[in-house]
Amino acid sequence: MDAIIKNRSHLETIEIDLLLEALYQGYGYDFRSYARASIERRVRQFQVSSGCASVAEMIPQVLHDRDFFLRLVRYFSIAVTELFRDPGVYRAVRERIVPLLKTWPHVKIWHAGCATGEEVYSLAIVLQEEGIFDRTTIYATDFNDAALDQARQGIYATDKLREATRNYQLAGGKRSFSEYYHARYEAAAMDTSLRQRVVFSNHNLVSDSAFGEMHLVFCRNVLIYFNRDLQNRVLGLITESLVHGGFLCLGTKEDLQFTDVHVRYEVVDAKARLFKKKVLP
Amino acid sequence: MKVVEESPPAPYTMVVMGGSAGSLKALSALLTALPQDFPLPVLLVQHLHPDDDGSFARLLAITARRPVCTPCDKAAIEPGWVYVAPADYHLLVERSGTIALSTEGRVNWSRPSIDVLFESAALAMGNQVIAVILSGASADGAAGIKAIKAAGGVTIAQDPATADYPLMPGTAIETGAVDEVLPIEALGPRLAALAGRPSPQP
Numbered sequence: 001m002d003a004i005i006k007n008r009s010h011l012e013t014i015e016i017d018l019l020l021e022a023l024y025q026g027y028g029y030d031f032r033s034y035a036r037a038s039i040e041r042r043v044r045q046f047q048v049s050s051g052c053a054s055v056a057e058m059i060p061q062v063l064h065d066r067d068f069f070l071r072l073v074r075y076f077s078i079a080v081t082e083l084f085r086d087p088g089v090y091r092a093v094r095e096r097i098v099p100l101l102k103t104w105p106h107v108k109i110w111h112a113g114c115a116t117g118e119e120v121y122s123l124a125i126v127l128q129e130e131g132i133f134d135r136t137t138i139y140a141t142d143f144n145d146a147a148l149d150q151a152r153q154g155i156y157a158t159d160k161l162r163e164a165t166r167n168y169q170l171a172g173g174k175r176s177f178s179e180y181y182h183a184r185y186e187a188a189a190m191d192t193s194l195r196q197r198v199v200f201s202n203h204n205l206v207s208d209s210a211f212g213e214m215h216l217v218f219c220r221n222v223l224i225y226f227n228r229d230l231q232n233r234v235l236g237l238i239t240e241s242l243v244h245g246g247f248l249c250l251g252t253k254e255d256l257q258f259t260d261v262h263v264r265y266e267v268v269d270a271k272a273r274l275f276k277k278k279v280l281p
Numbered sequence: 282m283k284v285v286e287e288s289p290p291a292p293y294t295m296v297v298m299g300g301s302a303g304s305l306k307a308l309s310a311l312l313t314a315l316p317q318d319f320p321l322p323v324l325l326v327q328h329l330h331p332d333d334d335g336s337f338a339r340l341l342a343i344t345a346r347r348p349v350c351t352p353c354d355k356a357a358i359e360p361g362w363v364y365v366a367p368a369d370y371h372l373l374v375e376r377s378g379t380i381a382l383s384t385e386g387r388v389n390w391s392r393p394s395i396d397v398l399f400e401s402a403a404l405a406m407g408n409q410v411i412a413v414i415l416s417g418a419s420a421d422g423a424a425g426i427k428a429i430k431a432a433g434g435v436t437i438a439q440d441p442a443t444a445d446y447p448l449m450p451g452t453a454i455e456t457g458a459v460d461e462v463l464p465i466e467a468l469g470p471r472l473a474a475l476a477g478r479p480s481p482q483p
Contacts, residue, residue: 037373037381037401080386221384224354
């Protein structure tokens, strides 16, 4: 019989498919619908760092070694963000969304894919300065427990603070940024008051269900890791989680334009990628 | 198990470029020298300040003589377009011929990183890629050049003697994986020839 395998790169594609299948069938973690270029890059890097000679060699390890599996899944979910990344977005939230959030007696916000929490604290600062943090609950979720732990602790390297301070000012910050953290040596701990209204919890956008009655969903630079099908599924879940007239904030290079849910939203601020769920579908 | 050998050289489907300090001059000259009907898309990683909101792409568009954009995630890669990686995102290529963006950590202290673009293009498009490394004060791109070469693509470096910052093309050349070292004015005509659209002699 003729070989179906065309070349080395095709062979590796098959191996990666089988690895992702092993993760799904063995542990229920579904990376099969992730955007391929990023996931392939991570698989290859993990393969090299783990000393496996091929991707195929990782498969028995994933299935038999729980620690290996955990390290791989954590490695898959590493996204690196900053305090007040894209300051213009926080300015737009402050100026265009917060005044409308104020009309609800209690505000529920879902920060989906919060990673290590930098942007959760950024949003908390904006809400505190605008006087609605006390009647807000932020549900900050991620599927990576290690990242969530870091988010809960809210401790970041001090070498990031200069950029964060500048971003905070560009975002329309009203105080001195240093009021929000306590720096000691190489680490800065975010002020504990900033997480008083935050609930950190594990949630997997790929496999878990919707959150109820949210007024704002923050989901920035999460969808870029998904393929079109999965994007549509997750956007459906987010749309279902929002109240009518609720808001959605995406990453500045993500768009609803070619997705299934685009008719359900109107644009509030195109540059900041702020959308409002239409009252009537 | 039998793995069939790599297929013979395919026509090229894209040009990937990496630039850093001092590359604007070379980029402008290169794009201006391409024929109007240059058929390949050009994907560019230029090291930018994270705050750049597309101003570099707009500057490039003035002299490019072809459409230049800062793409969104999942944008289709169209012939003849120039795609500039957005500041603070890695730019990758999917096999399906679309753009993928990522906010993974910096590579070579850079996001976007030239290595990330080149390596993903090599993986997605194999021997159909032409890679060009331009002026810069960084070692980014050297690993990517090796990946392109290993996949059977064509690798070109700007002659360090014509670069404002020779480190980046120099580091790429030192890997031994660069096919051609060309002065600024020869880059555009060479790409045109590789794409089967030789420019008329001046």
